[in-house]
Structure formats: C-alpha cells, structure tokens
Amino acid sequence: MKKRFVSICLALLFTFAPASAAFSDISNSSLSQTAAVLDALGIMQGVGSNKFNPDGLLTRAQFCKIAVTAMGVSDVSAYANYTIFPDVKHSHWAAAYINAAVRHPDLKDRAIIRGYVDGTFGPDKTVNFGEVCTMLLRMLGYSEEDIGPFWPADYIAKAQSLGLTEGVSVSSASASVKRSDAAVMLINTLTAPLKDNAGVTLLDSLVSGTTDGCILLATSQTVNTLAANEALFYDGASASISSRRTAGTLDSSLIGVYGTLIMDDGAVIGMLPSGNVTESYVVTRADSTGIQTSTQALRPTAGTRVFVDRSGYEVGTFGELWSSIHPGDPLTVYYDAYGAIELIAVVSGEAPGTDFSFVYGVGDTTEIPAGYRIVKSGTDISVDELKKYDVITLDTETGRALVSDARISGQYTAASPSASSPGSITVCGQTYAISHYAAVSFADLSLGDYITLLFNADGEVVAAYPKTSISADMKGVVTDVQGKTVTVLLDNGLTLTNLQVDASDLSGLLNLEVTVGQSANGAIFLTRVDRAA
Helix, strand or coil, X not given: CCCEECCCCCCCCCCCCCCCCCCXXXXXXXXHHHHHHHHHHCCCCCCECCECCCCCECEHHHHHHHHHHHCCCCCCHHHCCCCCCCCCCCCCCCHHHHHHHHHCCCCHHHCCXXXXXXXXXCCCCECEXXXXXXXXXXXXXXXXXXXXXXXXXXXXXXXXXXXXXXXXXXXXXXXXXXXXXXXXXXXXXXXCEECCEEEEEHHHHHCCEEEEXXXXXXXXXXXXXXXXXXXXXXXXXXXXXXXXEECCCCCHHHCCCEEEEEEECCEEXXXXXXXXXEEEEEEEEEECCEEEECCCEECCCCCCEEXXXXXXXXXXXXXXXXXXCCCCCEEEEEECCCCCEXXXXXXXXXXXCCCEEEECCCCCCCCCCCCCEEEECCEEECHHHXXXXXXXXXXXXXXXXXXXXXXXXXXXXXXXXXXXCCCEEEECCEEEECCCCHHHHHCCCCCCCEEEEEEXXXXXXXXXXXXXXXCCCCEEEEEEEECCEEEEEECCCCEEEEEEECCCCCHXXXXXXXXXXXXXXXXXEEEECCCCC
C-alpha cells in the first residue's frame, strides 16, 4: 500500500499536480482550458511543436476554415476542385473550406463569408475584429435584418450584446484578431443559443452530449489508480463520483474545472468552465467543527458534501468524513451559482484506505482518532507516553496509530532539484527519496547544515529539522566492513550503508557498537562505545 508522509508545518497554497499541458506557450489557465477544448473538438489546433501561438494573427482563410469546422463540416473534399473567387484558386490550401462556406447545403443560407465588392476574397489578408464578429453572428443564424444596416458597428454591438466578445482584448473594428482572442470568441459562440432554436447551441451539433454541473477531479496523471484514458468526475445533479473514459489524457488545465462536461462517442473530450467560484487551500488541521487551512478557517455544516479520495470514490458529508481530512491535504471548495458550497474535495492522489504519517507535538498537531490503538515497537502505549517529534502513522485498515522514533542526524550535503524543495537528499552519506509533503520541511534548510531526519514506521522520511531542535542517537553495531567502507545498524532500526570512513584499519570494529559522527568538514568518523561505561 502506498504511504503518505506529511509535516504539520505545511503552509503552501495548493495547485493540482501537474500533468502535461496541451500547449506549452500558454500561461493563462483560462485560455489554456479554452484552447484545450477547441483542440479536442478539432476546430482550432496548435501550430506545431506543442505551441498555440496565442499572439499570432489569423488570416481570412484561416478563420474561414475554423468557422466551417465549428459548424460541423469536416469533410470538404467535394469542394476542392474548382474556383469561386478569382484569388482563391483550387490549388490554394484553404480553397475547399472557402468554397464549402459558400456552397455547402448546411452553410450557404447563412452566408458565413462574402467576398469584397471587386469579387475577390483576400484569403491571405489578416482578419479583423469586425469581420470575425460578422462571421460568428452568421454562424448563429443572424442576418442583416436581425442586426442592422450599418457594418461593422451594428455587428460588433450585436456580438457584444450576445456575449460573444466577452473576455477579449480587442474592440476596434479594424484591429487584427489574435489567435487567443479568436479562441475565446469561438467558445463564446459555440455555447451561445442559436437565433431560431432557443436553448440549442452549435456545440450540441458537434458532440454526442454534455452534462452541466460537473467537476473534473483527477486524471491518470494525478491519481495512479486510474487507467491511462480515464478520469474522475463529480456530477452535481446526482451528487456522485464516477470514473469515465476519456479521449486521451485530458489537459492538466482542466483538472479542478467546474462546468460542463463534453462527450463524444462515449468519451469525455473536455470541460467548459462555468465561471463558478473555486478556492484552493492546504489543510493544517481538521476536526468536527471545521477545517483550518494555511490561510483561513472553513466552517462547513455537518451536511456539506465532501469528497476525500482516500475514503473511497464516493461523496459523503463533512460530519462523516472530517476525520479523513489530514494536515497537508490539498483541499478545494467549489461554490454553486448562488454562492453556496457545492463540494469540498480532497484529491491527494492516494488510493482509498491509504495510511498517512505526521510529526507529533510540533505546531498544531493532528489528533489520533478516537478508538485507534497506539502501538510502538509492537506494544500498546497510551497517548501520555508519546513524545514530541514522534512520527505517527495512522493505519486506517487496522485502526492503529503506529509510533516511530527512528531518526538520523548528519550533514545535509546534496539535494535534487533544490535544497529547499528536494525530491531526493543526501545526509550523513545516505541518499533518501523525499515526498512533496516532506519536502516542505526543508524550506529553511541549506546544504552544509547539520539536520535530523524523522522516519515513519515504514522507514521513509517524513520531515527534517535543524539538529539544534532535535538530535538523533547515532549508536549502532558495525555489521559489515569493506576496506574503508562500513555498514552500521543503528539501535533505532535504521541502517547506514556504504559509510566512507577515513581510518587505517576498520576490520577490528566488525560486530562492535559504535557512535557515528561527522566532523565540521563533513568527514564521517566512528567512535567505539565502551560497554562498561
């Protein structure tokens, strides 16, 4: 079973565990979500090399292709071998799309595109804001009779009134439209009602189904118990959690999105954000009265809906699940359209029933749940026998709190990727993997410091502290000697292997008790323990 290690001093705002983003040149999460959906729909894709080129400009030919595809027309092969506009020969890359926009039976009545008064189309001219507004309105079924005779002012005003321009940075009719703004306007248009069919949208004709009020909680890249093309969703209508098949791995920017789930051929292809408020925190303490986070206290009611992945993939209530919310947990609060809490979600990436560890007596220590047996070295003890810096591991399957006082002290000599937030470290010549929970305790530590590592009952690092705060008893027995390399089994059960000791002859220490130390320059030395003393 996978274990989880946390230090009580966690105090960082949570962001979902990173997965590969669809486009590496988009930093804005909202735009990333928009681009991911359009890419999944095949309407507006990247420019290659994992790039979207959000600041790039679109030509009239490029936007025409986008508009035709957004209308659900993907096969334009029948329109590729003739010329309508004299400056769009049949050999032009976009000729089939431009011709289809004029003559396809599903498109011609809407007159999505028109040429200039001289009969040309200008395929390679940069499309401007007025033209984009016009094409989008025609896609929705609007004509001049609906909008007004004054182009482009009436068209821009109508587009604004329908919300098609919401979220874009351009307003001048003659201004060129960036790919980022075009993407936002396209999403706005896809989800806007058609003129003559209230409640029906262009998106409805492109996908097999949609479901409102959903939250994407996790993908296989953030929860390792999910299959490669599988994701975990909350459905607000049924207040339930379910896993669904996905069309590939959903973009990481969509994780945590509250909105409309988009399905095609039985698979989820994306999420459209609803704009509802979400808030993310890191838990420092939870009890039956509420949740303390790194920035504020939350006071949900006993009946507030809660999802905690380690408690199983079902929705419960806060009254039922508060004890499953642990210090260091990433927590997200989702609010409905009326500002009420829809769901509190803890997605730690752990399988249901996963144990977790914490340091006792440091800061605002978590509580051992009522009814748990406290076990140290195989023997039951009372809570009064616990000591500061003991590491407690809650075994949720057996209802036991396993106590460990295993620790080592030594010089912090190496770290990757950084000393203040490591994934692996070297202390006293030993290299250890560090979980991202335990890594937080290294925030104020530097290479060269003398520190103490605390281990849980499974022998994994839970936290680190300066040696001046807590020091380990480094006594043990030498179990192996190979030249100047020795192995020492410490009295606390930890083993120090491949210790490089600068001494002329170490063979006489085999099976003897020693104390392991380090000098000011980091050199490791052994001192024989006088048993008589």
